[in-house]
Structure formats: C-alpha cells, structure tokens
Amino acid sequence: xxxxxxxxxxxxxxxxxxxxxxxxxxxxxxxxxxxxxxxxxxxxxxxxxxxxxxxxxxxxxxxxxxxxxxxxxxxxxxxxxxxxxxxxxxxxxxxxxxxxxxxxxxxxxxxxxxxxxxxxxxxxxxxxxxxxxxxxxxxxxxxxxxxxxxxxxxxxxxxxxxxxxxxxxxxxxxxxxxxxxxxxxxxxxxxxxxxxxxxxxxxxxxxxxxxxxxxxxxxxxxxxxxxxxxxxxxxxxxxxxxxxxxxxxxxxxxxxxxxxxxxxxxxxxxxxxxxxxxxxxxxxxxxxxxxxxxxxxxxxxxxxxxxxxxxxxxxxxxxxxxxxxxxxxxxxxxxxxxxxxxxxxxxxxxxxxxxxxxxxxxxxxxxxxxxxxxxxxxxxxxxxxxxxxxxxxxxxxxxxxxxxxxxxxxxxxxxxxxxxxxxxxxxxxxxxxxxxxxxxxxx
RNA sequence: GUGGCUUUAGCUCAGUUGGUUAGAGCGUCAGAUUGUGGAUCUGAAGGUCGCGGGUUCGAGCCCCGUAAGCCACCCCA
Numbered sequence: 157x158x159x160x161x162x163x164x165x166x167x168x169x170x171x172x173x174x175x176x177x178x179x180x181x182x183x184x185x186x187x188x189x190x191x192x193x194x195x196x197x198x199x200x201x202x203x204x205x206x207x208x209x210x211x212x213x214x215x216x217x218x219x220x221x222x223x224x225x226x227x228x229x230x231x232x233x234x235x236x237x238x239x240x241x242x243x244x245x246x247x248x249x250x251x252x253x254x255x256x257x258x259x260x261x262x263x264x265x266x267x268x269x270x271x272x273x274x275x276x277x278x279x280x281x282x283x284x285x286x287x288x289x290x291x292x293x294x295x296x297x298x299x300x301x302x303x304x305x306x307x308x309x310x311x312x313x314x315x316x317x318x319x320x321x322x323x324x325x326x327x328x329x330x331x332x333x334x335x336x337x338x339x340x341x342x343x344x345x346x347x348x349x350x351x352x353x354x355x356x357x358x359x360x361x362x363x364x365x366x367x368x369x370x371x372x373x374x375x376x377x378x379x380x381x382x383x384x385x386x387x388x389x390x391x392x393x394x395x396x397x398x399x400x401x402x403x404x405x406x407x408x409x410x411x412x413x414x415x416x417x418x419x420x421x422x423x424x425x426x427x428x429x430x431x432x433x434x435x436x437x438x439x440x441x442x443x444x445x446x447x448x449x450x451x452x453x454x455x456x457x458x459x460x461x462x463x464x465x466x467x468x469x470x471x472x473x474x475x476x477x478x479x480x481x482x483x484x485x486x487x488x489x490x491x492x493x494x495x496x497x498x499x500x501x502x503x504x505x506x507x508x509x510x511x512x513x514x515x516x517x518x519x520x521x522x523x524x525x526x527x528x529x530x531x532x533x534x535x536x537x538x539x540x541x542x543x544x545x546x547x548x549x550x551x552x553x554x555x556x557x558x559x560x561x562x563x564x565x566x567x568x569x570x571x572x573x574x575x576x577x578x579x580x581x582x583x584x585x586x587x588x589x590x591x592x593x594x595x596x597x598x599x
Numbered sequence: 600g601u602g603g604c605u606u607u608a609g610c611u612c613a614g615u616u617g618g619u620u621a622g623a624g625c626g627u628c629a630g631a632u633u634g635u636g637g638a639u640c641u642g643a644a645g646g647u648c649g650c651g652g653g654u655u656c657g658a659g660c661c662c663c664g665u666a667a668g669c670c671a672c673c674c675c676a
Contacts, residue, residue: 163650168667222674239676267676272600275669276676283676344674459676483676511634546636561634573635580635 169271169279175501180491181282184484185264187310188284192262195303197286200261202243204268208235210246213469222269236268240285240481241466248289249470257290257475264484276454276489287479289466294408296478297442297462298415304446304458304480305421311487315449319429320385322409322442323461325392326433328402329378332395333371341365343433346379350431354380379431385413388428408442440464444480451490458482500553504532505596507549508558513539518565522558522588529589531596533558550575556592 166172173181189199208225212235225235237243240263248255264284271279286303288296301318308316326343330336345360352360354376361367361375378395381388389410396402409428416426432445441462448457460480467475491497506526508519519535526533534554536545542559549557559571570588573580574595583591 165649165667269675271674273668274671277674278676281676455675457676481676486676509635541633542635544636548636550636557635559635563634571635575636578636 167279169273171278171280176497176499177488177492179500179503180497181484181488184311184482184487185282185284188264188307188482188484189262191303191307191310192286194306195260195299197260197262197288197303200244200247200263201265202237202240202247202263204236204266205234206237206243206246208233210470211235211237211242213242222271224268224270237265238269239267240265240283241287241479244285244287245467245475246470248475249467249473252467252471252473252475258288258296259290260286260288262286275493276483276486278485281483281485284482284484285479287466287477289475289477289479292476294411294442297408298412300442300460300478300480301412301416301426301444302419302421304444304460305425307458307482308446313448316425317447317449318426318458319432319445319447320409320412320426320442321429321432322405323433323440324401324405325396325409325430326405328396328399328405329375331399331401333374335365335367335371335375338365338367342367342375346375346431347433349376349379381430384423385409385426385428388430389413392430405441412442438463442478448490450494454486454490454493456483457487457490498553502534502552502554504534505555506531506533506558506592507545507552507554507556508533508535509542509545509549509560510536510539511542511559511561515560515565518560522560522570522585525585526589526592529593531589531592546573546575556595 205228208223211223222238223235225233228234244261244263248259262285264282266280266282268280271277273279286300288300301320304318326346327336327339330339330342335342341364342361345357345364348360349357357376358369358372361372362369367375378392381391383391389406392402393406396406413426413428417423429445432443439461441464443461444459445456446458448454458480460478462476462478464476465474466477467473488497508523510516510519523533523535536548546557554575557573557575559573560569564570564582569582569584571580571582572588572591572595581591
C-alpha cells in the first residue's frame, strides 16, 4: 500500500516556506514596497518566462549556463528569467512610448538560476528591484543610495554599511595604466581583494588580465586607500588628472557624499570603497553594495549601480539608468542565522476562544468588529476545552485570547487574556477595541 | 560545472570491533474527573536508518553509484 505513495520532496535549490519564514519574507517585501513608493517608484510586473533570446542577449556566458531553458508546447525556445533587470530592459524598450521618462519603477518577483547552492544561495529566489531610467542625473544616483539606506532602516537594521564606488574612477585608472582593454578581468580580480588578499589579486591580474606586477600594484594602490570619502577622493584626484572619465567619476562621488552628509545620513553607514567593482560588466558609473555588519559572510544583500544604456539590445533609444536589487532570500538567510526571525506562525494578534458553541454567532460577530478596527482576529473553529484553545493560541504566537461565556454575555463584557503575561481583564464590549489597540501599541 | 565534508523519527542527535523486534531529548497528539495555556506526570502516534546496488550466514555500521544539504572554487542576490 504505502509503497505507492509519492515521496514528498523539493528540487535542489528550491524550498518551502513555513509560516514564520513566509511571514518574515512578506514583511520584507511589504516594507520595501512602502519605501519605494515613498520615493515615487511605481510597480510593474513581467512574465517569469521569456523567449530565450531575450535573456541570452546580454551574453555573459556564465549566466547562459545558469538559465533554466526548455522548449515549450508550441516549440518555442524559452527560459525562466534569472534576474529582473533584463526583463525590465525588454519591457522598457517595448513600452517606451507609453511610460515616458524619467521612469521610476519597482519590481518584486521570483527569479531562477541553475547554480550550485549554498546558504543564502538558491536556485529559486526573490529579488526586489528599483530603478530610475531615462536620466543621467547624479541626483538619481544619490537618491538610489538614500533608498537603500531607508530600506535597511525601515527593516529594522542598525548595523549595515553601504559601500559605494564609481566605475568611471576605475576606468580612468585603467586607462592611465594602459589596462583599459582588460577592464572586466582586472575588476573581477580587484573585486576579490577582501577575499583573496593583495597577493592573490596581483597573481590573478597577471593570469587573467595580463597585467604586469607593477600595473597590478598600481591598481591595488588605489584600492587600498582608506579614510573618509573625501580623504580618499583627495588622494585620487591628482592620480586621475587628465583622464576625463576619471575626473567625472571623482566629481560625481564628491557630489554624492556631500549630498549624503547634507541629507543627514550617518557617516558610518555609507563609505567609499575603491575596491568594489561588481562582477556585472554593464555597470558604468556609481556602484553599490550593502553588507550586514553582523553577518558579512552572506555577501551583499543589496547591490546595484548605474548603467549607460539599459535596453541597447532591444532598441536604439538610449536609456541610461540607475538602480539596485534587494536580495530578499539572502537577507532572510542572514536573519535566520542571527535569530531574528520571529517564531510566530500567525499574522493575527487576537484569537477568539470558541467557548460555547451555541454562541458561535457572537464570536464571529466580535471577530468582525475587531477586523473592522484593523485588528487581525481569528476565531477558533472547534469547541475544544479552553485549555486546548489557549495552548493553540500560545503556540501559534497570538498575543491575546478573547474569552466569553454566559457570564460575560449577560454583562456585555469580554475577557482579554494576555498570553505572554497571563494577565486577564474584563472589559465592556464598547471599550474592547480601544483596550486591545492600546495594548498592542504599548508593545 | 569542479573539489571537500555530511545524510538515523517533524527537529537536534546516540547507536559500541557489522549480530536477534533501532534509542533519547525536544516537538506533535491524547489524558491527569468537564470556564483558562506556556510547569509537572502518564500514555500514544511517528523511522523501508536519503535512495539504489554490492560484499557477507547477517549491514544503520564496510564498498560503489546516485540524490540532497553544508563549505570552498566560480559567479552572484
């Protein structure tokens, strides 16, 4: 008999979300949505499946290998999106005449990469992106940084750091060193500075980019600069003199850090890090990475940057832009490790005990009263013993149980039991909402 | 895609040099005389020892393959 059962299992890199994790993830998405909207970003959505050529277009051979790709029932060559940026490029090109510019959108969705798994790295995961396209203005670069900052603040993080750099500075440097041809390889090596150290970087630059030890050392000299953003910029300025892109990069960074300071952002949360380069080669200007101070090993939890031309593969319209992507599942993995995920399995603070089955209507009615007041409320479905129902309430993580039997109905009152403290008080129905509300607010 | 480590109940693990019906804690469910939980006590359910092959009289324990998880490379959220 049982041999006929199908073994319940999920695919490698794919996973289920139980209530505590699902609640935490929805919370992150909701907070992000609010922050984006507060800056005027508007939502869009695109299909999970695209023509393979759309996603392959950008031609990173690495991402090609990671594509979930197949032939559909109509014999079309299709693939699952592996990020939200390429679909956005297609979207922008396709709807250019309808959206107008500048265009600020956010997009939260699932993406798929057939990559090997690790903690915080899955084959199916969510991204929460926001971008501003159709403008070159540094104001948008600065705003992007503010959004990232507000995002982590709103999520309740105190300890995080946003590292900023500018590709123009790096390009200016490489130009002056005669390494402009091998930009991608050099930057990829440089990006690993924190991981493989100085000698490792020099070795890799030699092997991968054909850089001489002298050239590599000069690159590292830049990357090793530390201090306040303006101190670093002061050091860089003379070294990049004569390089047009380099100087522009310096100027944009200077303006950015000035504005950030003026806007009142704590200086320890935002820093200039000349060694971050981002692997993706479509970034051309400002680049961002965000690290959690308490779990830096998980990697960047929010990354992005400025690009010259988002949709060049799909339209001759030039669409510069800047944006970033929040790694929702990576952030969740970090929160999990840090023990920050609440054990509660319910989004409702109040459980109404089904004490007397003959009064079911009363319990359902009071549930509606509380919900109308914005208080999520569940009514227990079985008339089990009160103890059982309270046990359920406690284990699911409810904060209050509402109990009423014949005594209470006679006097028009409800008993509110605080599941944490065990305290219980009787209140008239007219005061029920305000009492619960004030108790919730005082937490 | 490459390499290393791991895989026994829902979870965390024990299982002696391979030897009869595989254990514990936690969790779940049910009770401890019918209006109050998180403590304690009692009891129950729950495992083809990841899966498939092999060696052996006999394998959770040895060998091979395979899958998944973790770590590193690669890349990245």
